[in-house]
Amino acid sequence: MIPDALPALESRIEILLHDPAASPADLHAALAVLYERYCLQEQMLARLIHISDKYQMAERERGLSHVEQLQRKVRQVEKIVRISDGYQSMLQDLHTRLTAISNHDDLTGLPNRRHMQERLKQTIAQAERNGDTVSIALVDIDFFKKINDSAGHAIGDVVLTRVAECMRQSMREYDICARWGGEEFLMLFPSCDLQNAAQLAERARAAVAKIPTDDLHAGLNLSVSIGYTEFRLGEAIDSTLKRADDALYCAKSSGRNCVIGSSASNE
Amino acid sequence: MNNLNLSQTSSTPSILADWSKGIVQMKGDSYPENSFELFQPLIDWVQAYLATAGQPLHLDLELVYLNTSSIRSMMDIFEQMEAAHKKGQMVSARWFYDFANERVGQLAEEFREDCTFPFTISSKPR
Structure with missing residues (x-):
């Protein structure tokens, strides 16, 4: 469609509406073309809204996926910390036991x-x-x-x-x-x-x-x-x-x- | 892919990865100065094996102490195995611990928590 075609068509219809000598058939034909173009525009708008919605949905899913990934990473780090704490505690217990063993007589349990x-x-x-x-x-x-x-x-x-x-x-x-x-x-x-x-x-x-x-x-x-x-x-x-x-x-x-x-x- | 064969040191476990048998064995303590250097070849090996070997993979572990970066690397390996298991590949793990050190068994349980593939934890005498 030529960009200025629609304004030109609207001007022509305006003239036909105010011209008593104008033919009703010419006016009808012009209005039919105008109607057809409005319908086309409406279709294009619906298509645009559909594409825009799809983009929004994709972005939302991408955001959710990022959140999920982040939550997964947080869970993973928490687990690593939990296991690491367990190992540190195990080492501490071992150290305490070894200290007790090194300070005491094995047979009597008295300090050595x-x-x-x-x-x-x-x-x-x-x-x-x-x-x-x-x-x-x-x-x-x-x-x-x-x-x-x-x-x-x-x-x-x-x-x-x-x-x-x-x-x-x-x-x-x-x-x-x-x-x-x-x-x-x-x-x-x-x-x-x-x-x-x-x-x-x-x-x-x-x-x-x-x-x-x-x-x-x-x-x-x-x-x-x-x-x-x-x-x-x-x-x-x-x-x-x-x-x-x-x-x-x-x-x-x-x-x-x-x-x-x-x-x-x-x- | 070549096999991996690393000897145990005071701060690193022995690592044996046998491609033809589909077995990875690890034994000892793990607190290396550079855990990337130690674990990345193993992580790559497991990834390549799971992607191309088309055979079951079994992990035999006798790990005692792991520092934080070693824990992270082991979790990466288990994650790869879990993903392969979900795709229908046969993978399994067995973690042995000294019966006098129950804590190691409890920590192995933590690793097993997210794994749905066969993963046994057993105590064994010294």
Whole structure:
């Protein structure tokens, strides 16, 4: 269609309408052409609306698909984070278990020598800061070699376990008892002077002497010898340990199943 | 396509991908410095296998610890398998874990959650 054809047709119809001499047939023919063109325009408009609607629908679907993709990605990231958190938690648990294993004696469940050395350092450093007292006691199971030789190592292990449990029960809540060596245990008494250490050591000795052994081996008597001492401010930990060891030696030499203390005055 | 054969290190799992048998085996921990370098060849291998081999694919896993990027890569592999399964291809996975470490089994369950193909999780003694 020529662009200006429609305005020209409308002008011609306008003239025919106002011209009394105009032929009704000419007017009818012109109106028929005009009607036909309006119908054509209407069809084109409907087609345009249809195409536009399709575009809108496609865009909407594309938007929805983007939203779905985004939601899927978010779910995926959430899942990755959830699984990753699970692995981190697993590692943390493993670390906790390994730390506990590395700090404790496998047989008795008591803190081991390495862990006790750390606790000794910490407790003594704290006591030095606060001017507090600290005592230790070295405990040795009497005739343990004989027990192992006569009753066997399996019974020896049970003896170690029972003695360890007994000492754990006899301690105050904040005392620490560690397996120091084969049949040797070290007790750490924070906020405790020599006099109180004597009582705690004696309580442990008496408790061990009451451990039932009938089910273990005929004629088996359990006892421990204990040497205890008080930490002196400013001294090296090894000196305190040496004093407790000397006291233990005295206890052994004095017939065993007894407690002997060592202080600065009786050295 | 060539087979893949990577040895286990302290931070990467062993990876064995056998084209003729249609089996991928992975074993160990996975926290590589560059997870793209480790996993992309495997992801490409799985993609190529699923697209061209026309044979079943089976994954045998004994993975213990995975860092975040390794988790992402494993999810990509499972997604490829899931898509292949939905198209009718035979794919399957089996994840073994140490019976003393139940947590690994629980985490394998998380991976299985979105998979509809056969995926078994079993404990085994050390």
